[in-house]
Amino acid sequence: MKLIVGLGNIGREYEHTRHNVGFQAIDNIARKYHTAIDKDKFGGKFTKIKINDEDIILLKPQKYINLSGDVLINYVNYFKIPIDDILIICDDLDLPVGKYKLKQKGSSGGHNGLKNIEHNLKTNEYKRLKIGISNDKNADTKDYVLGKIPLDEANKIKEIIDIVPDIFNDYLNMSFDNLMNKYNRK
Numbered sequence: 001m002k003l004i005v006g007l008g009n010i011g012r013e014y015e016h017t018r019h020n021v022g023f024q025a026i027d028n029i030a031r032k033y034h035t036a037i038d039k040d041k042f043g044g045k046f047t048k049i050k051i052n053d054e055d056i057i058l059l060k061p062q063k064y065i066n067l068s069g070d071v072l073i074n075y076v077n078y079f080k081i082p083i084d085d086i087l088i089i090c091d092d093l094d095l096p097v098g099k100y101k102l103k104q105k106g107s108s109g110g111h112n113g114l115k116n117i118e119h120n121l122k123t124n125e126y127k128r129l130k131i132g133i134s135n136d137k138n139a140d141t142k143d144y145v146l147g148k149i150p151l152d153e154a155n156k157i158k159e160i161i162d163i164v165p166d167i168f169n170d171y172l173n174m175s176f177d178n179l180m181n182k183y184n185r186k
Helices: 019-031 065-079 112-120 141-145 151-173 176-183
Strands: 002-006 040-043 044-051 054-063 086-092 098-105 126-130
Touching: 002 019, 002 065, 019 054, 019 086, 019 126, 019 151, 044 065, 054 065, 054 176, 065 112, 086 112, 086 151, 098 176, 126 151
Parallel strands: 002 054, 002 086, 086 126
Antiparallel strands: 040 044, 044 054, 098 126
């Protein structure tokens, strides 16, 4: 069983913000597989799909992003999901808008959602797909990540969101090293 988690903040006021690109990505995967993330369990909205005889949970934690790990750990424990079978999709301030990066492990990079996941999993060795939102050094970080995305940036992010289902499909069918070699942009 695999667990794919899109990070974001709950509430309509956060829907089109930089911090919610993980929610957008996971919703796009669900659309491709003709399902909705509409079941409630352990403080998260989820759906379970079966691909190649493997169960896959698509999860959107329903606590604020900095508490994402508190929700994720309940799924990990209940469904007995190995850390190696977890993929987190989130925003990244250190990547320019229009770029993304797959990583097998690493630091949180200051991302509070990833910090909470690392705290709950007791490791930073989990896979992630980081979607670039850039960083405006002239703005307060909290205001920036929770601010609405300008149209030109939103279009670049949508291009990435549109290929996330392909990345997900390949994630299920190839080694993570090969996945990184195929998709990581320099």
